[in-house]
Amino acid sequence: MIIGEPWKSMQARSTAEIADDIPNEIWYRVPKELAYLRFSDPNYEFITPPAKFFTIGFNRGKIDSIRMSPQIEPLPLQQALDIVLNLQEQWRTSGWTLDEPEEFPAYDNTPVWYQALKECSALSSHWNAGKLYQLMVVITCYGDNRYPDNKGYLVTISMGKFRE
Incomplete structure (x- = not known):
């Protein structure tokens, strides 16, 4: 995913199931299963480990924020x-x-x-x-x-x- 891209574009590429955005609203969604972040900007890409806590914010149909813990449980x-x-x-x-x-x-x-x-x-x-x-x-x-x-x-x- 990329900050600023249309929600539907992210959904089409995602391997995780993520609900639709809410038209003309500012809110967030959570993947329905463990998911990792593959930040796809060609100049600034990176990949995280799987995350249990992962929220993707949207603002009127576009991704505007990500908040996550790239882990499944508290770690040593x-x-x-x-x-x-x-x-x-x-x-x-x-x-x-x-x-x-x-x-x-x-x-x-x-x-x-x-x-x-x-x-x-x-x-x-x-x-x-x-x-x-x-x-x-x-x-x-x-x-x-x-x-x-x-x-x-x-x-x-x-x-x-x-x-x-």
Whole structure:
């Protein structure tokens, strides 16, 4: 899918079942099964792992936002970090650039990043695809009352049109 493309075009190419948009409305839909994101812009393409949480926003028949966690369940820290490191490499390779790298640096597999993630104090990272799209990625801690000693981690990506 591509931000700004007609909803019907995305549906025609999608391997996941996604309901129709609502004419002249601003809303979102969720794929009916696990789905991955294949961002198809020829200059800024990337692919995520399967996602259980995946919303696709639309505005009057056109895709305007994506919000997802590219994973099926909360993950151990290193696995969540590996997903983000892989995505960052895809973004760099296809021309995405960090926005405000001093304030919001790219995630890295270093002791400093690992400790910040472990303490649930890591910042988000922001990426731009020219002046077309931007996204934010963050790894957050996930607690489950059923398993208080097992902390999981969630990767969240929010994506939309570029805004200054």
